Amino acid sequence: MSGHSKWHNIQATKGKADAARSKIFTKIGREIAVAVKLGGPDPNSNSNLRAIITKAKQNNMPNDNIDRSIKKASGELGSVNYETIVYEGYGVGGSAVIVDCLTDNKNRTAGDVRHAFDKNGGALGSSGCVSYLFQRKGVIVVPRVEGLDSDALMMDALEAGAKDVVEEDDEVEVITEPNEVNAVAAALEKAGYKIAMSESTLIPDMYVDLDEQKLSTFQKMIGILEDLDDVQNVYHNVNLPDDDEEE
Known part of the structure; x- marks a missing residue:
């Protein structure tokens, strides 16, 4: 297990207030648009879109917004190329x-x-x-809720393919290879852990x-x-x- 994580250092202002949340929805909507253009509007066959939808839900983006973004990207509501x-x-x-x-x-x-x-x-x-100066890694954030067994989480995460587990005061951060973050997050969620955030990111x-x-x-x-x-x-x-x- 490594020392203090600097994950939040690279997330300077993300998702801090209601005003920022609207901007986040706009940004996620663009990600959805690109994913649909590249792989189609069906998340069952488009793993990238499926991951972005998961990210949208983690950021409390309403389902109507998600559906509208998919329809817009697929041409049903007009589209913009990004x-x-x-x-x-x-x-x-x-x-x-x-x-x-x-x-x-x-x-x-x-x-x-x-x-x-x-x-x-x-x-x-x-x-x-x-x-x-940076490495791309997957990061999964598990809130430190009452009853969370950190040792069990570490074992479950490593068994699912994680590379490291970092304990913070109010959360546990699971580090993965960037292309494995979605699979590890899904395994942890299936095991009953609450996932606050999961994504591929750059860490210095x-x-x-x-x-x-x-x-x-x-x-x-x-x-x-x-x-x-x-x-x-x-x-x-x-x-x-x-x-x-x-x-």
Whole structure:
């Protein structure tokens, strides 16, 4: 079992309030659209769509919203074509940032992302400039509810194919290979565990510490990026204060 996990450090503002929830629904809707375009509207035969629907439900997205997104992507309600773009760059203090986007207008997205970096002491870089500092892994979050047996969870998770289990104060995090996260999550759910979140993500090999002023600037940049409709995920390697992790 490894030491303290920094999972929340790369989830700076995700899902914090009702206002943010609406934005999350919009972002998930775009993911559904891309999944339907690539693999069809039937989750039984489209494993990627099935995983995104699970993610949507974990974020309390109403079934009507999910169904409407699928119908829109399949052409029943009109459709928009989204393109996946990944930006890499540097924040203040030499911090590393990766921005995943889904957009129907590359020029708009590039301008918005570049503006967020430039106005906050950062700079966009070329493809590959910081991605080598991260590893893609699957993360499953199990809330520490009353009666949870952490030892049993660890054994069940490892038996299901997990690579590591990390205990936090209010949750247990199960680490998997990125292509196995859905199968492990399904096995744990079948075993009776509540799954708060499961997804493939990027985790940095090492974290950097910023002084108070640079940290404030960095957090402002991350907030601006995550508020952009075209941005799906923002990953970074900065140690954030505990109060930001728990918001």
